[in-house]
Amino acid sequence: MSRRVLAAVAAALLGAVLTGCTVGNDADLTSSGEIKGAGYIDPAWSDARKIVQMFHNGGAPVELAKEYDEGDDPEDLLGEPGGYESKAAFRDSRVPEHDDPIAAGGVVEVFELDTEARDRIDDLEARLASGELPHEYHFLHGRVVIRVSGSLDEYSAIELETNLGD
Template sequence: MRNVLLLVVAGVASVGLLTACGGGDDASESPKPSLTMSAEPLNTDGGSQPSGVTAQQVLARLTGKVSVAKPGTVVTAENDKNKLLGRPHQYTTKVTFVDSRIAASDVQGMDKDDLQRGGAVEVFGTVEDAKTRSEYIQTVTKSLPSLAEYHYLDGPVLVRVSHYLTPQQAADYEAALQG
């Protein structure tokens, strides 16, 4: 009887562990993007290796090609409003940028590093983590048009661009990211 009881307890514990590790990752449940645009990722290894690129390096490439973009704030563990930097499956580096085509009156009262002033570059450890972050933001902002934003993915890099830019203006960032 004692052996049967031990087997039952071990079986229940195993099922509990498997259930806790599972996650309901049904892709059919994720909403389709609205304003979000995505470039085909250049890093197609599935994201199993860290990219080695930083958000600052990506932003330097973007600002070199989009002359109206200027660096904003380098996000650190201390100033990260979202408290995501370096956390499991979150961005490993992040930097904001401003775009001079956005009217000051549109962003009046916003923090100097607010994404709506231009955008942000977030770099993740894997391609999948970047996609997951993009999908999460889309889900949260879908019913709030004032928070909508453009997204451009390139491997583990997510470039988020303010909705105050026109689609054509925002596409400048996609072209700069790809080229």
């Protein structure tokens, strides 16, 4: 199954869960059902650490491995123009121990703008196609990029993503 098809399937599965988590053109419902005007971002989707906790709360076998700051981000994108504003790695108990945070489970990156997150996905996909990156899965939700270990099969990667609890 192609990555684009996989991403489309994942997006369809998550539609109900993610409705209202990011901003629309006029007004959206928040995850608690309140109506907020354009420009509102649900706080749960503004912090990578909270998104990892949502995976865990939803039943995924993951734990927070590391919350990055500008001083220890290995890609030096945290806090940079066009870079993410929040990044957290998670450990998935279904994959072997590994020093690389993505190989050990995955990483959540939260950007200021949807377009920056889309640019990040495009860059990751190009690096993956060129062989620069090892096998990993990429998911995009508004301004959130989720990178999941390629040690998981496609179904498990999608299942992880759908385990977003409250």
